[in-house]
Amino acid sequence: MARATIFAPASAAGKAGVAVVRVSGPQAGRMLERLAGRLPAPRMATRALLRDPGDGQAIDDALVLWFPGPASFTGEDVAEFHIHGSRATLAGLLEALGAFEGARLAGPGEFARRAFEAGKLDLSQVEGLADLVAAETQGQARQALRQLGGALGAAVEDLRTRVMRLRALAEAEIDFPDEGDVADGLAARIAEPLDGLVEEIGVLLAGAARGERLRAGFSVAILGAPNAGKSSLLNRLAGREAAIVSQTAGTTRDVIEVHLDLGGWPVTLWDTAGLRDVGPGGDPHGAIEEEGMRRARRQAAAADLRLVVVDACAPELAGELAAYAREGLVVFNKCDLARAGEGLRVSALTGEGIGALESELAARAALSLGGADLSAPTVTRVRHRAALDEARGALVRAAAARGPELVAEELRVAAHALGRVVGRTGVEDVLDLLFAEFCIGK
Ligand SMILES: Nc1nc2c(ncn2[C@@H]2O[C@H](COP(=O)(O)OP(=O)(O)OP(=O)(O)O)[C@@H](O)[C@H]2O)c(=O)[nH]1
Ligand SMILES: [Mg+2]
Structure with a gap:
């Protein structure tokens, strides 16, 4: 048919x-x-x-x-x-x-799938295309465009070809084992190229965390006591009423997420429920507040940066908030009412100091996401990192292996893992998931 x-x-x-x-x-x-x-x-x-x-x-x-x-x-x-x-x-x-x-x-992604099947795009390029269509900032778009151009695919394909060559050497030793001290001869000949491969994969992996983060964005958890003005600050930064604000302490329960473009860097803000300590004999937390605080802590742990909002009218920090403040970024809010604290002073109400806060967040995002060699291929997905990790492990084992059979087997594993990045081997399960990311018409 x-x-x-x-x-x-x-x-x-x-x-x-x-x-x-x-x-x-x-x-x-x-x-x-x-x-x-x-x-x-x-x-x-x-x-x-x-x-x-x-x-x-x-x-x-x-x-x-x-x-x-x-x-x-x-x-x-x-x-x-x-x-x-x-x-x-x-x-x-x-x-x-x-x-x-x-x-x-x-269907969704069907054009891209046909391009992949015809060998027009390798799998990392298809992923680049999906990311390009979904990009929200110029930094993300640039990274996706590089991947669509085939930079990562070409680098990995080169590694794979070199692994295959070493594997051919090992296979030859298995087939014609009668030339002198076989095992030592092979080990000596492949030791140097193996070291080179392991090192190059290491360089790709070192850039991986940054590539994945640029794709996901720099995440900031807004933390603070109830009523400090966390939701007001989120709304001010987002430029819209994303979260409910009220003078009732304990308004926010669920985590509210907004995406910002700060100086070209993708930043995700999470507004969270107020954290408060209850001493012995103090009023106990209700079940809902307890759950809100649990979610706030989970978000705090997941974020790249913890932004602690302090009410300048009540500037004391205790317990876990003091701990977050020591390692995170502190802003004193409500500076239209009181001028406590050193460092960043803002007013979510009047907008005072918001520009300075935005610059600080952009600078931290740039530090975390940028600085990479933008012309070098970047590992942007956990899938790539896992495959490269596996390949590196197999190459290290190949270098230590005795006997050409063991060496050949480890090299086969390494080549297979590298093949997964560009979609040559073992990716059937990935394909369906990936192409479903696309909209219809791509
Ligand atoms: N004067 C003044 N009032 C503010 C400022 N920021 C927030 N508020 C007020 O403080 C109250 C609490 O604000 P929210 O933004 O709801 O505080 P929150 O930290 O999110 O509170 P929870 O979600 O309950 O933990 C509201 O009545 C706000 O209008 C500010 O910069 N200046
Ligand atoms: Mg709130």
Whole structure:
């Protein structure tokens, strides 16, 4: 059975100046020709009046593009329709496309999956593409673009080729073992290249924490006593009323998350429930407050930075908040009412000092996320890190192994692990998860 021809809007839903519909598969050329009246020259934007082949009704005055395979995004024949972005024109075109036999609407990520299957993108590039589409800041976009360009894939592929070469040496020793002191000869010959490989993987792994963090963003947990103004501060930084603010102590219970772009760095803020100590004989915490505080502590532990908000009218810190303050960043809020404390003074109410706080957060995010060699390939996902870790372990064992069989086996494990990063081996389970991250039309 012939492979289905898939089509889908590649632009976001809703009214827009232009909507783009992409078609990929064996029927793409015929569909374009039937709708536009002729097949345009390859890769040339061409104006065409689109008509529904069923009833001859005009659909839109549009731009069409024709990318014959294999020189296309998916490697298949691809057609693109750039139409006026109204719901009506889009619906008309999708209906006309759906009427072709063997054509159907694409699922999420199906175009990218076909590109992967045709060898147009390796798996790390597909991940780069997913991250690029989801990027919220320029820093994230730059990193994703580098990965889409194949930097990580090329570096790992190079490592894998070198491992395979060593493995061929080991296999040769197994097959022709009669030349002198076999085991020692092999060990001596592969010792140096193995050291080099282990070291290079180490360099990639050293950049991994930063790459993963840039992808996830720099996280800040806002902590403090009840009523200190944590939620007010969150709202002020977010520029909207994300969290409920009230003069009742104990307003916030759940963790509220907002995403900010501070100086190009992705920062995630978590507003949390107020933390308070209850001495012996003090009023006990209710079950809900207890749960809120548990969540606040969990978030504090998970965050890259703990921002402790102190009410300048009651500037004493005790217990766990004092501990968080010693290692985190302290701000004195309500400085419109009182001027206690040294360091950052802000007022969530008037906005005073907020610019300075934003600069401080951006500087800390930059310190944590930036500074990496931006031209070097970056490991951006836990999946990459796990595979590289496994490869490194196997290479270290290969260096220590006695006998060509053991060496060959460890090298096989290393090559297999490296192959997983670029999607050559053992990634079937990853594929479904990954392509589901995409929207339809990608
Ligand atoms: N004058 C003044 N009042 C503020 C400021 N920030 C917050 N408030 C007030 O302080 C009260 C508590 O503010 P919230 O933001 O709800 O405090 P919170 O720390 O989130 O409190 P919980 O969620 O209960 O732990 C509200 O009445 C706010 O209007 C400020 O900078 N100046
Ligand atoms: Mg609150």
